[in-house]
Amino acid sequence: SQQGEEDPQALSIQEGENATMNCSYKTSINNLQWYRQNSGRGLVHLILIRSNEREKHSGRLRVTLDTSKKSSSLLITASRAADTASYFCATIGLNDYKLSFGAGTTVTVRA
Amino acid sequence: GAGVSQSPSNKVTEKGKDVELRCDPISGHTALYWYRQSLGQGLEFLIYFQGNSAPDKSGLPSDRFSAERTGGSVSTLTIQRTQQEDSAVYLCASSLAPTGYGSTDTQYFGPGTRLTVL
Numbered sequence: 478s479q480q481g482e483e484d485p486q487a488l489s490i491q492e493g494e495n496a497t498m499n500c501s502y503k504t505s506i507n508n509l510q511w512y513r514q515n516s517g518r519g520l521v522h523l524i525l526i527r528s529n530e531r532e533k534h535s536g537r538l539r540v541t542l543d544t545s546k547k548s549s550s551l552l553i554t555a556s557r558a559a560d561t562a563s564y565f566c567a568t569i570g571l572n573d574y575k576l577s578f579g580a581g582t583t584v585t586v587r588a
Numbered sequence: 589g590a591g592v593s594q595s596p597s598n599k600v601t602e603k604g605k606d607v608e609l610r611c612d613p614i615s616g617h618t619a620l621y622w623y624r625q626s627l628g629q630g631l632e633f634l635i636y637f638q639g640n641s642a643p644d645k646s647g648l649p650s651d652r653f654s655a656e657r658t659g660g661s662v663s664t665l666t667i668q669r670t671q672q673e674d675s676a677v678y679l680c681a682s683s684l685a686p687t688g689y690g691s692t693d694t695q696y697f698g699p700g701t702r703l704t705v706l
Binding site: 510512518519520521522525565567574575576577578579580581 | 619621623630631632633636638644647677679681694695696697698699700702
């Protein structure tokens with residue numbers, strides 16, 4: 478079953494703009510991870526944020542985590558056409574090891 | 589180094605036939621996972637192998653699904669008597685260290701096998 482929900486379901490932006498997507502989850506977590514998927518195939522790991530962390534950066538990516546609201550956001554700055562993909566958040570629960578995925582956000586970056 | 593590999597990349601089969609999907613994890617990774625991605629269900633966990641421990645099969649949708657991992661490396665997911673609802677992309681992932689509860693180890697995914705059941 479899906480642990481989280483992502484918002485929006487789809488996002489279309491101009492190259493150079495920022496893209497923000499949100500993820501909410503239901504149960505307490507050990508960590509939350511963001512993945513990217515191109516063309517419905519393999520998932521590429523982007524970033525992992527632990528439950529005791531509030532913000533993390535990796536290149537043009539910024540992830541925040543609010544455990545009190547059970548939510549996370551992924552910001553992609555200065556987007557490029559190559560960022561066009563589906564983005565998924567996934568959580569690992571406190572007593573778990575398997576990823577529970579959200580439904581994903583489809584991002585289209587227009588040149 | 590090499591990532592997770594899966595074969596075949598695409599498989600088309602007729603309803604009622606058996607299929608085998610293969611996963612080669614990253615060398616040295618002791619944990620291996622199978623997930624399924626389908627239109628109706630999104631991404632869902634199927635099965636987990638960790639070293640020599642008994643696998644966690646809690647995500648397998650029916651007894652037509654089984655998996656094994658030989659020698660702590662290669663894994664095979666078998667679907668017997670395939671049904672149209674089995675059509676999906678089957679994804680394999682592996683992670684480095686023994687992953688107990690509350691794992692923070694990154695799971696690295698393979699490219700997936702797209703299964704189509706006619």
